[in-house]
Amino acid sequence: MGKTVTTRVNEKLSDRIDEIAEEEGLDRSTVVRKFLADGTENWLIEKSLEDYEAGKITLWQAAERCGLTLWEIIQEAREREVHVPYTVEELEEDLRALE
Template identity: 35%
Template structure:
């Protein structure tokens, strides 16, 4: 496991301390949890953008987001993204 060190503004450190108390976590666990959740959200947003741009198929976007196709379909719907495209429809059906 690698080590990451970062300087943060005082306001962010104060907010982190509040988070530590509210969640009853030690600093390392809290930072790992927040980083993991943020990267998960980033992966999902990247997958949604690529799907919306038409650069990946629906199935590939779900894979990039590390979600099941069913969960990713719900996420895409929540973000008002239409993924049915004639060019990718056959690829998506084969992948399912």
């Protein structure tokens, strides 16, 4: 059983939600739940990739936090043009390790 969340929105947003619900053949509550789910998922991915870019977490940790596979988070990073925090020093260290 879910929890009830109540919020007040302006008339313009309410009208848009109603238009979308009608176009999709859904009720208002279903549309709002879908938007909340999509919005929170998008926020979590964005925040996780920001933390990855800042070097706070690994890409594996970002994927795990978001409930995505490594390949899915890599795709998200590509689409969002996330900078990979890989320094020249790390490259040199990796090259030395190969010798």
